[in-house]
Amino acid sequence: MEKICNWSQNGHQNMAQYHDNEWGFAVLDETKTFESMILEIMQAGLSWQTILNKRPAFRQAFSNYTIEKIAQYNDYDVKQLISNKEIIRNKRKIEAIISNAQLLSLLHVEEAFSLNAYLWSFFDDKPLIMNYHTQADMQGFTSISSTISRELKKQGFKFLGPTIVQSWLEALGIINSHLTACPVKQQCENFFSKNYTL
Incomplete structure (x- = not known):
């Protein structure tokens, strides 16, 4: 049985810090949810290390993840x-992020919709607690991520296929996919119980 999520052990400090302090810790904030969505869309086909290295640049480029600003x-902003x-610099990803911000901003006003609350619902x-003993046990997508992806598409959201949604839910702590023996897994559970359980 592997004792820690080995994807975080690549020798890069920011990867270990992300695993130890963010990944799987429950998020209830709308802006952080949208930030995570941007990072997950940008990561498609690339390594997570690449995304973490560029994370400060993403924050600056996308107006500190302010949904209404994005x-x-x-067209000028897209070119920039x-x-x-x-x-x-992937035009399809950039346009999907802007489109998602436009849709979400409209839903905020017209329906008092919360993307974060929608995902948790x-x-x-x-949190859904997974019981993975090794990295090989982890699934790229699940039936629930496929369902959510399909429902988001019906709403009009773009570039959120089942695999991206699965990774997004894990990042937000809605699905706890830390390996069973990973010490951070229990920390995530304790964090949710302390901060969010009524």
């Missing part, structure tokens, strides 16, 4: 982002 981006060598507002 929703106002126009595509020319920004500090981030991932699929799990009765408590």
Whole structure:
């Protein structure tokens, strides 16, 4: 049985810090949820190490992840982002992020919709605890991530396939996919119980 999530043990400090202090810790904040969505979309087809290395640049490029500001981006802003060598210059990803911000900003106003609350609602507002003993046991996507991906697509959200959604839910702590023997797994459970359980 592996005792720690070995994807975090690549010798890079920011990867270990992300695993130990963020990944799997429950998030209930809308802006942080959207930030995580941006990072997960940008990560598609790339390494997570690449995303963490560029994380400060993403924050600056995307207006500190302020949803309403991103929703106002126009063609000029898209061109600026595509020319920004500090981030991932993928037009399809960039346009999907802006489109998602526009949709979410509209839903905030018209329906008092919370993307974070929406995601948690699929799990009765408590984390789903997975029991993975080795990295090989982990799944790229699950039936629930496929369902959520399909429902998000119906809402109009883009570039959120089952694999991206699975990774996103894990990052937000909605699904706790730390290996069973990983000490951070229990820390995530304790964090949720202390901060969010009524």
